[in-house]
Amino acid sequence: MKFAVTYSTPALGMDPQRLVEFAQHAEACGFEGLYVPEHVALYRGASLSGFELPTTLEYADPLDLLMYVAASTQRLLLGTAVLLLPYHHPVTLAKRLATVDVLSKGRMRLLTVGLGSLPGEARAVGVDFATRGRRTDEAIDVLRLLWSGGPDGVSYSGEFFEFEDLTSYPHPLAPLSIHIGGSSRAAARRAGLRGDGYFPGGNLSPAERAAQWDLARETSTRDTLEYTRWASTDLTPEALNSYEQQGVTRLVINPPSLDALTAFAHRFNLT
Template identity: 40%
Template structure:
């Protein structure tokens, strides 16, 4: 069972000196991946329901610093050598997919092939409105954007004709390091999200799940959806974050076929405390 760390990009984790210290400490303590999420804008008064909390409200204050994950992770990659980096998640339908393909391939190249692109369809109507992007049909838009990006990564001269994006005979360089592919994992815990994972994603990032039992139920649904789609579920990369992870959870999740347990934590304000903090985290969930 690998351990991931979702701690960078927000609040204290948005400070350069903390990013450097936490990234190095996580690598030294054997963490597999550094995850960083995204919101382009936050609304002081949101009427949209946050899907990962029982009360429907996101815990991050609207006024908190929230880094662009591509830029923040580039600093984490520069401070380290081997640890993976992952967006967890980038709200893909809010972006131009040609530009994201370029940015992701650039970060993958500069990090030596360490990038996993975690994407999500989004939940905040206010955020989509601020960006001028339709909230409706965002799931279909996301699937098409991923297909377009894969074409740009794969082909020297790429063309794509879709409902939401199209281009003819264009070059986007550099190419990703690993066989011109970047793993694309999809976030979301709903049946709809799992159906998208089964249809076209390279993996799943389940977020803020309520313990091993919920993980077992959700992965059971995912495996059935994979069978219906004609895919082998064992080919997917499965990463989950629990609300309250504890001793023994790692072993239990491994039996369910989970590849990575992601710990969601706020890093210490003092960069000098990062090493001891990361060591304690690594020992929490054997």
Template identity: 40%
Template sequence: MQLGVSLEPPRWPAGAGGTVLQTAVRAEQLRFDYLLMSDHVLASEGGATLDPLVVLSAVAGATGRIRLATSILALPYRHPLIVAQQAASLDVISGGRFALGVGTGWNPEEFAALGLEPRHRGARTDEALTVLRALWSGEPVHHRGRFTTLDGVRPATTPRAKGGPEVWIGGQSDAALRRALRFGDGWHGGVSTAAQVHEARGRLAALGEEVGRDAGELKLSSVCFLVPPGFEPEVPLPGAPLGGPGASRAQLLDALGELGAAGLSMVSLWMPFGALRLVEAMEWVAAELLEPLRPVKVIEG
């Protein structure tokens, strides 16, 4: 199982450009597998919330190995032609290291600010995913849908691989799981225990029979909230912590091992710290959790 880290402390301080890239480079040095960023378009207290596609593009240029993903891009906020162009560009710039994690969005204030109806978010997302796949095919796209009309359109940038970057679908509802089966290369959830992973896999298997897709084809990943031992959260956790409240190193290792055994291929760690403390927490995770989870290579002869 791979480990990622959310490149998103509670908020970045003003003028944090250099700090963001330094944090990303340090994550690569520490041998994390993924850097991930979520998506917000309205201001909130505490500092800057940076655009994920802009930041990950800069990170792609500053790093050479670590993989990048949105976790999660609110797809209804953007025209699918723009997303197709941005994602293909990031796929090219990163050398194929980018995965587009998408969801329907949830914040009614953001929908209102963008002039969008929240009740249309599922339909918009489904149509946008259909259009994205068509735009990445390399063929001119003719599409007349409820929200998007294209007449022989071909995006300016062709993705590195035919079919485009990997697409992960976020969400816990049956509609989200169906969407992952219909459109996704992976499902990106919010589960933090082996029991929750097994429950999600069971639902995916049942829904896969309904939509005609083998659920075993999907990569499964999740966001987990982590407070390393000896660290004090700077903001409240949005959900239950990995390993339970006050989990020890041994309990965290057990929890991650159980998640991997249950079927997760990647866990993205969201840690409730500001920029400087985030690096310290990453260093603890790398030394105490990441290294013990790496398989030992046996060289014969």
């Protein structure tokens, strides 16, 4: 089992010293990587799971934040949970992700993308909320195409994106895995058809969670499909065994303090 942490700027704040201290401590404790969330913009009435989001929540740009983390750590892998892919143009995003990967010496390895669930956020960036699934599928294809293209360029013609003989350098140091985040069967199917892994949300019943993971595996043509889940900082060895039996390959915790990070690492002998 692999273990990672998340750093949420709305909860933990934007103080750069605190961010660096958190990331360096997570690395010293033996955690594999650090995830950050994304919201491009908020507005009055925006809500998630029935909870209205305060408009003043500080959501940092995830890739800029991860580049800052990379500069102050040595081996910590960099991740998003989730990057809202339909709100980014894949041609510019391919460049940004590859740049982070090269400058971090190959650590942009935990990229998880999702569709977003706030209609007003989609409108703000000029995206039809109803098309964000199809747009995401195309964006994944475009990212991989650009990263694999040679000096003569690559071409693409789809519903949302089109270009001819395009090159995008630098390439990532190794092909970037793209994990799919979400809490729906459509997300699970997308993980199987286009993803390298599935990272479902936390508000699912055990039966629905199992059904989605089965769907992801059944639709996948890959030899391996990673399965990432959220876990409590109070995780017990018995609960860990249950996750392993479900096929989970990575657990991500949201620690309230550095002491909680330390206690978790000691409990599972991460260092």
